[in-house]
Amino acid sequence: MNKLDTMSPFTDRTESVENQRRQFALEALSKLTRQFAENPNFNRLANMFLLTILGQFGVRGAVLSMTTDSECPNENKDFSIGQIRMKDKIASMLQSKEIQELFLMQQSMFSLIGFNDSRLSVHATDQFKESGIELLIPMVYGNRLLGIIGLGGTVGDRKLLPTDLEMLCTLVDSVVPLLMNSLLFQEISGIGQRHLEVLNSIYHGIFVFDKAKQLKGVNESALQILGQLQGRTLKEQSILGQRFDHVFNELVFPNWLHHLADIDAVGKSVLKKKLVARGVNGDHVFNVYLTRLKVDSASSTSETVLTLDDITTQRDSETRLIELEKLAVRGELTAAIAHDLNNFIGMILGGIQLTQFAIEQSKFDKAIGYLSRLTESAMSMERFTASMTDSSRLNAQRSSCNLNNLVTDVLNFTLVQPQFRGIRIITTLCDDLPNIELDESQISQVLLNLLNNASDAVNEGGNIPKQIHIETLLHSEDIELIVSDNGSGMSNETKSKLFKTRQTTKSTGHGFGLVNCSHIIADHGGTISGQSELGIGSSFTITLPVGR
Amino acid sequence: MKTLLLSQHALTDDTWIIRASQRLDNNNAEEMVNALQQAHANGFHTVRINCAQLTFLSSAGVGSLLAYVDEFREKGGDLVLYSVSESIIHVLTVLDLADYFTIETGSVQAEAHDTMNAERI
Numbered sequence: 043m044n045k046l047d048t049m050s051p052f053t054d055r056t057e058s059v060e061n062q063r064r065q066f067a068l069e070a071l072s073k074l075t076r077q078f079a080e081n082p083n084f085n086r087l088a089n090m091f092l093l094t095i096l097g098q099f100g101v102r103g104a105v106l107s108m109t110t111d112s113e114c115p116n117e118n119k120d121f122s123i124g125q126i127r128m129k130d131k132i133a134s135m136l137q138s139k140e141i142q143e144l145f146l147m148q149q150s151m152f153s154l155i156g157f158n159d160s161r162l163s164v165h166a167t168d169q170f171k172e173s174g175i176e177l178l179i180p181m182v183y184g185n186r187l188l189g190i191i192g193l194g195g196t197v198g199d200r201k202l203l204p205t206d207l208e209m210l211c212t213l214v215d216s217v218v219p220l221l222m223n224s225l226l227f228q229e230i231s232g233i234g235q236r237h238l239e240v241l242n243s244i245y246h247g248i249f250v251f252d253k254a255k256q257l258k259g260v261n262e263s264a265l266q267i268l269g270q271l272q273g274r275t276l277k278e279q280s281i282l283g284q285r286f287d288h289v290f291n292e293l294v295f296p297n298w299l300h301h302l303a304d305i306d307a308v309g310k311s312v313l314k315k316k317l318v319a320r321g322v323n324g325d326h327v328f329n330v331y332l333t334r335l336k337v338d339s340a341s342s343t344s345e346t347v348l349t350l351d352d353i354t355t356q357r358d359s360e361t362r363l364i365e366l367e368k369l370a371v372r373g374e375l376t377a378a379i380a381h382d383l384n385n386f387i388g389m390i391l392g393g394i395q396l397t398q399f400a401i402e403q404s405k406f407d408k409a410i411g412y413l414s415r416l417t418e419s420a421m422s423m424e425r426f427t428a429s430m431t432d433s434s435r436l437n438a439q440r441s442s443c444n445l446n447n448l449v450t451d452v453l454n455f456t457l458v459q460p461q462f463r464g465i466r467i468i469t470t471l472c473d474d475l476p477n478i479e480l481d482e483s484q485i486s487q488v489l490l491n492l493l494n495n496a497s498d499a500v501n502e503g504g505n506i507p508k509q510i511h512i513e514t515l516l517h518s519e520d521i522e523l524i525v526s527d528n529g530s531g532m533s534n535e536t537k538s539k540l541f542k543t544r545q546t547t548k549s550t551g552h553g554f555g556l557v558n559c560s561h562i563i564a565d566h567g568g569t570i571s572g573q574s575e576l577g578i579g580s581s582f583t584i585t586l587p588v589g590r
Numbered sequence: 591m592k593t594l595l596l597s598q599h600a601l602t603d604d605t606w607i608i609r610a611s612q613r614l615d616n617n618n619a620e621e622m623v624n625a626l627q628q629a630h631a632n633g634f635h636t637v638r639i640n641c642a643q644l645t646f647l648s649s650a651g652v653g654s655l656l657a658y659v660d661e662f663r664e665k666g667g668d669l670v671l672y673s674v675s676e677s678i679i680h681v682l683t684v685l686d687l688a689d690y691f692t693i694e695t696g697s698v699q700a701e702a703h704d705t706m707n708a709e710r711i
Binding site for chain 1: 615620623649652654655657658660690
């Protein structure tokens with residue numbers, strides 16, 4: 043001891059020793075602060091704090107318990123070091139309302155409670171004694187009790203002097219804010235980590251560029267997109283810091299910079315473009331969304347967020363679907379045309395048979411009549427095929443006709459066909475049916491279609507005898523032509539699809555005709571409808587206006 | 591900069607040797623605690639800490655030693671600091687702990703114990 047060194051008036055130590063102890067405490071605090079600045083890990087800070095207290099004040103052990111008011115997660119609640127018995131029990135006791143209310147009542151920043159304080163219950167006192175705790179120090183932040191430190195007794199014969207206690211409380215008060223801020227850092231890191239996890243779970247590629255247009259952040263999908271286009275695996279570190287025009291270079295992203303240059307206003311605005319990128323394995327189509335975000339309300343600088351949605355597969359599927367649709371339409375058209383041609387062929391074949399029969403019976407006048415009708419059918423067929431190259435298929439050539447005569451002519455040519463053998467044909471034609479303006483060929487086509495459908499229905503199964511009934515009726519403003527059969531009838535599902543494309547119940551696939559029929563009748567200003575009942579039969583009614 | 595403990599190894603079935611580096615402070619105090627905890631858990635009753643290279647000891651470093659002294663003494667052993675320099679003794683004196691720790695200052699006696707192959711950490 044230096045002879046000149048004086049004794050401290052408060053302790054049995056010299057002034058220089060006291061000063062050196064304070065110096066150590068100051069250095070300890072400095073180290074804790076530096077540790078917090080370098081790595082604000084709460085657990086590590088709490089453990090180091092307790093070790094510092096042990097070494098600085100020579101106590102056997104220490105326990106730190108954070109209260110629920112500190113919003114501390116459970117894994118950060120309790121710490122202990124050294125010779126403290128029943129550590130878990132003590133930590134649990136320090137969480138008790140009794141202890142916490144005691145400190146809150148104290149209303150002081152650093153109150154110390156000894157064993158014999160009557161405000162503590164006997165039970166709690168005994169528990170602390172048994173564990174080795176001799177001091178309880180509150181950790182107060184603002185008006186909140188954040189935690190409690192429990193200290194064991196001093197080692198050897200030492201005692202904590204008043205200057206030690208003062209130094210201890212100063213140390214605790216200085217470190218509490220560091221502990222609180224490390225908890226905050228932990229929470230913010232957790233939030234940041236959760237946000238990162240959310241970003242990385244998003245299917246779209248997200249790129250964030252700073253105000254200098256340098257890449258400052260990407261999510262995993264963005265890395266995958268770039269890697270896929272370049273044919274290699276990319277790591278985040280390899281592209282961060284690159285400029286916008288380097289990330290979206292002209293080679294892989296042709297004209298992207300030009301298209302995306304539209305968004306140059308400051309403030310939040312969104313631009314959406316569909317752009318193509320050239321990858322090593324082919325072109326990819328993206329929906330590109332560009333958003334400008336202000337960094338802060340006072341600043342005019344902004345960050346740019348670019349989102350890529352790879353719609354290549356979707357576009358390919360749409361393209362394929364369109365092609366299939368075209369094929370289907372083409373197929374449907376072909377089938378519809380074939381169907382109509384079959385009707386004409388059927389009439390012509392029927393006419394040829396009648397002509398043959400007339401010649402065999404030397405009824406030459408009749409034969410000439412039949413040949414004339416055959417010629418008209420052939421010409422109708424010619425007009426029909428010619429209309430295939432004309433956009434307006436329904437190129438009606440109307441003339442004044444009698445519907446009853448048309449029905450008779452069609453029946454004559456049709457009924458000789460094999461499918462009508464064995465079918466009883468009944469006609470109920472209205473007398474004094476006026477002539478109306480109609481395209482004879484087209485209405486013949488419709489009637490032929492209905493007759494063929496009826497014959498198919500009765501031949502596929504139905505009632506005996508097989509029967510088709512053709513009827514004409516005159517009303518005040520229109521004429522009805524009804525074709526009904528006693529065939530198998532149609533289900534409700536089939537009825538609901540009548541006059542719609544690609545609807546057929548026939549194995550021969552001739553359901554297309556009703557669509558053409560409806561077009562023809564509609565073109566004549568009329569209507570066509572169908573009724574049916576399973577097991578009973580079907581009936582189709584054409585209504586044509588009088589006076590056209 | 592984190593400074594590690596230099597080495598540690600078993601001297602006998604009962605005694606464990608730890609060789610401290612230049613500094614025992616906030617950077618490696620936890621490591622010392624873990625080393626002492628491990629030695630205690632492995633059944634060693636005495637730990638001898640070679641302080642020949644130790645020139646700096648912080649409060650947290652002292653705390654890391656203090657945390658386990660009683661543990662070893664209760665088992666009939668001890669935590670011994672040997673080849674301790676004057677500066678380290680001064681720190682312990684200021685903190686009123688020089689009489690509490692078992693300190694050996696003689697280097698010959700200390701080195702005689704530390705002859706086994708060191709197990710580098």
